[in-house]
Amino acid sequence: MKRNALVASIAAIALAGLLAACSGGGSGTDAKGTSPKLTSCSNKYVYPKAPQVSVWGWYPNMKLVVDNFNKLHKDVQICWNNVGQGGDEYTKVQTAISAKKGLPDVVMLEADHLATYEIQGALVDISKYGANKVKGNFSEGAWNDVSGAGGAVYAAPVDGGPLAMIYRTDVFKKYGITTPPTTWDEYAADAKKVKDAGGPLFGDFGANVPALTMALQIQKGANPFTYDAAKKTIKINLNDQPSKDVLDYWAGLVKDKLVGTADQFTTDYISGVVSGKYATYVSAAWAPGYLTGAGVGKGSSSGVWAVAPLPQWDASSPVQTNWGGSAFAVTSQATDKKLAAEVALGIYADPASLKDGWTNQVIFPLNQSILKSSAFLDNKSAFFSGQTANKDVYVPAENAYKGINYSPLTVYFYAQLQAQSALINQGKITGSQAADAVQASLEKYAQSQGFTVQK
Amino acid sequence: MANADAALASKPVRTTGPSGAGSYKKRSKLREQRRGRVGWLFIAPFAVVFVVFLVAPLLYAFYLSLYSKGLATGTTFTGIDNYVKAFQDPSFQKGVGFVISFAVVLIPVQMIISLAIALVLDAITTMFTRFARLMIFLPYAVPAVIGALMWGFLYSPTFGPLQQIFSLVGASAPFPLSPDNVFFGLMNVVTWQWAGYYMIIIYAALRGIDPTIYEAAKIDGANSWQVAFRIKVPLVSSALVLILVFALIGTLQFFTEPKILTLVSNGTITPDFTPNIYAYNQAFSYSNFNYASALSFALGIVVFICVYIFLFFTRKRGGFLS
Numbered sequence: 018m019k020r021n022a023l024v025a026s027i028a029a030i031a032l033a034g035l036l037a038a039c040s041g042g043g044s045g046t047d048a049k050g051t052s053p054k055l056t057s058c059s060n061k062y063v064y065p066k067a068p069q070v071s072v073w074g075w076y077p078n079m080k081l082v083v084d085n086f087n088k089l090h091k092d093v094q095i096c097w098n099n100v101g102q103g104g105d106e107y108t109k110v111q112t113a114i115s116a117k118k119g120l121p122d123v124v125m126l127e128a129d130h131l132a133t134y135e136i137q138g139a140l141v142d143i144s145k146y147g148a149n150k151v152k153g154n155f156s157e158g159a160w161n162d163v164s165g166a167g168g169a170v171y172a173a174p175v176d177g178g179p180l181a182m183i184y185r186t187d188v189f190k191k192y193g194i195t196t197p198p199t200t201w202d203e204y205a206a207d208a209k210k211v212k213d214a215g216g217p218l219f220g221d222f223g224a225n226v227p228a229l230t231m232a233l234q235i236q237k238g239a240n241p242f243t244y245d246a247a248k249k250t251i252k253i254n255l256n257d258q259p260s261k262d263v264l265d266y267w268a269g270l271v272k273d274k275l276v277g278t279a280d281q282f283t284t285d286y287i288s289g290v291v292s293g294k295y296a297t298y299v300s301a302a303w304a305p306g307y308l309t310g311a312g313v314g315k316g317s318s319s320g321v322w323a324v325a326p327l328p329q330w331d332a333s334s335p336v337q338t339n340w341g342g343s344a345f346a347v348t349s350q351a352t353d354k355k356l357a358a359e360v361a362l363g364i365y366a367d368p369a370s371l372k373d374g375w376t377n378q379v380i381f382p383l384n385q386s387i388l389k390s391s392a393f394l395d396n397k398s399a400f401f402s403g404q405t406a407n408k409d410v411y412v413p414a415e416n417a418y419k420g421i422n423y424s425p426l427t428v429y430f431y432a433q434l435q436a437q438s439a440l441i442n443q444g445k446i447t448g449s450q451a452a453d454a455v456q457a458s459l460e461k462y463a464q465s466q467g468f469t470v471q472k
Numbered sequence: 473m474a475n476a477d478a479a480l481a482s483k484p485v486r487t488t489g490p491s492g493a494g495s496y497k498k499r500s501k502l503r504e505q506r507r508g509r510v511g512w513l514f515i516a517p518f519a520v521v522f523v524v525f526l527v528a529p530l531l532y533a534f535y536l537s538l539y540s541k542g543l544a545t546g547t548t549f550t551g552i553d554n555y556v557k558a559f560q561d562p563s564f565q566k567g568v569g570f571v572i573s574f575a576v577v578l579i580p581v582q583m584i585i586s587l588a589i590a591l592v593l594d595a596i597t598t599m600f601t602r603f604a605r606l607m608i609f610l611p612y613a614v615p616a617v618i619g620a621l622m623w624g625f626l627y628s629p630t631f632g633p634l635q636q637i638f639s640l641v642g643a644s645a646p647f648p649l650s651p652d653n654v655f656f657g658l659m660n661v662v663t664w665q666w667a668g669y670y671m672i673i674i675y676a677a678l679r680g681i682d683p684t685i686y687e688a689a690k691i692d693g694a695n696s697w698q699v700a701f702r703i704k705v706p707l708v709s710s711a712l713v714l715i716l717v718f719a720l721i722g723t724l725q726f727f728t729e730p731k732i733l734t735l736v737s738n739g740t741i742t743p744d745f746t747p748n749i750y751a752y753n754q755a756f757s758y759s760n761f762n763y764a765s766a767l768s769f770a771l772g773i774v775v776f777i778c779v780y781i782f783l784f785f786t787r788k789r790g791g792f793l794s
Binding site: 108111112114115133136137224225249278279280283284285288289425426428429432435436438439442443465466467468 | 545
């Protein structure tokens with residue numbers, strides 16, 4: 018009995034030691050630490066003796082981009098890894114922030130996630146490392162998306178996602194739609210026309226692309242979040258009239274079976290796109306590159322695609338909006354922040370990388386020197402059968418884009434909007450009910466996270 | 473568990489201790505002590521792994537669960553607030569409700585299937601049974617993630633075989649992961665995966681029965697149905713209780729299959745579908761590690777209560793834990 022007690026107490030002491038070790042790591046003060054050792058890069062160094070900076074990113078042509086950077090920089094080299102696209106990377110980023118170690122020096126992020134990481138002290142304000150020198154290269158909207166209060170800049174933008182309506186010329190021709198719809202009313206009318214003639218679905222309301230849904234709400238005048246990082250106050254506006262109108266509009270199309278309800282980016286959805294199940298695809302400028310990569314535009318679905326400007330609510334005062342696009346941010350775990358900022362500002366900014374990106378349509382560059390160049394404007398898109406899509410559709414859309422106010426609640430907000438959109442698609446609730454439910458859960462969540470919620 | 477270790481370690485001491493007298497007794501006590509120490513040495517490798525990888529993380533998670541962290545507030549000590557919140561959280565309640573109802577339907581189905589197959593394979597001895605046994609066991613050898621991905625494709629509304637069969641007669645197939653069907657869609661995946669494994673456990677127990685009992689029963693005039701249900705089933709009842717507890721715990725912690733099928737479920741499988749998925753998303757999507765720890769412990773409490781209730785009602789039949 019005594020012996021058991023002795024052993025038990027030894028075990029307890031050992032445990033306490035272990036726990037102390039764990040909690041010691043957990044209760045470390047600021048988000049400092051060291052970036053992971055640069056032992057396993059997906060690329061080779063051009064100048065192995067130069068100091069190295071670790072980067073996470075998922076652009077399809079990232080390897081080329083990194084090689085281009087390393088060739089041009091004798092004083093710094095990138096060690097790059099792709100740890101997943103979008104959500105997969107964010108999970109790792111969030112875990113590394115919580116663990117206070119494991120982040121790379123520079124990380125690729127979408128603009129809507131910056132505020133979430135910034136409030137956790139994970140991002141460095143690169144305005145003091147020369148970010149404003151490149152400000153002139155970007156439109157006001159693009160720069161707003163990466164800036165915080167007081168002139169802070171949290172990332173160097175690379176590409177954007179101005180929205181447009183991609184459509185199938187073969188379906189439009191077959192069902193007698195001579196001009197693509199320019200307003201959402203026309204969109205619904207054309208959808209009905211195609212359906213009545215026994216045609217395919219006109220579009221798709223995917224529950225798993227809440228960022229697109231939000232962009233469409235913003236087009237109608239919604240302003241989901243007003244967030245003050247300094248005061249920790251937030252105004253949540255997810256059930257105002259424009260937000261409800263847009264959700265009700267799509268709920269109506271779903272109810273009349275004019276549009277599909279499939280989640281996007283899945284194999285099922287892509288095979289539907291290839292086989293002509295959907296007449297239109299409302300999506301961002303980077304979509305053609307993605308669709309090409311997934312096998313769309315080859316074989317039976319080649320030469321049938323064209324793009325038109327995003328339908329409007331009020332044709333007399335058009336509003337443009339944006340979905341996705343990424344930027345490079347410097348993390349607070351970076352060992353040499355100045356050097357990391359040099360990388361964040363320089364990566365994917367050289368002409369060769371940008372040209373490779375936009376000719377393959379995997380990015381829509383935000384750099385004005387590209388946007389204004391005649392090579393870019395007059396480019397005949399292979400995916401859109403030679404249409405000058407940049408000049409006709411995407412560049413005007415980008416130039417008219419004003420920026421979006423994001424909140425630090427993005428991940429949670431998207432999850433709620435996705436869940437409610439799925440309920441709309443299942444026919445269980447109306448768009449307005451969905452908006453109210455999202456509003457209620459976001460208010461509750463913001464309060465539980467310690468924000469002051471303004472009414 | 474710790475008690476069991478202690479019992480194991482002290483047993484040899486007790487049985488080998490000679491009953492001498494006087495100074496011999498003292499020396500033997502010394503030897504006893506040394507032997508005891510050797511006993512501890514033998515379980516040390518296990519104990520270290522057990523403490524480092526199970527007990528310590530558990531205690532750390534418990535420590536985490538007593539704090540709250542908001543994006544705007546930082547970490548504060550909140551005691552049992554997280555637990556109160558968890559048991560009042562409609563997402564958690566809904567998830568627990570789902571896994572319990574899932575267990576209530578799934579486990580009997582799984583048990584009946586695996587027991588039936590085991591009895592058949594035990595009764596028939598041809599070349600074919602060996603092959604059949606292997607084939608039925610095979611799904612268990614497929615990693616759960618791969619199995620779920622495979623079913624995701626089989627369930628596909630665009631190119632799944634179900635759709636192709638239905639389109640032959642011009643109908644459109646039901647989607648097995650739609651909100652109305654997801655219960656049975658998942659049940660099918662889990663049964664496919666686990667029935668073979670449970671079958672092997674029951675089959676092994678059946679093989680362990682002394683065949684002379686069957687002979688005695690035959691002489692007494694029992695037919696093969698009676699042998700199966702009056703002799704075989706009662707004799708393997710402890711194996712049945714064992715797999716029931718396995719299945720109960722596994723089902724209440726349901727995670728892998730719904731997590732993998734989320735992507736193809738078209739929104740049916742929500743981030744709070746089961747308590748484990750909910751805890752996972754709280755931790756790794758919303759960075760609420762504290763609340764996720766509390767949810768995990770809350771689920772642990774639910775599992776403990778369910779298993780306790782079950783063992784209480786089967787205490788006469790059981791025996792593997794007593």
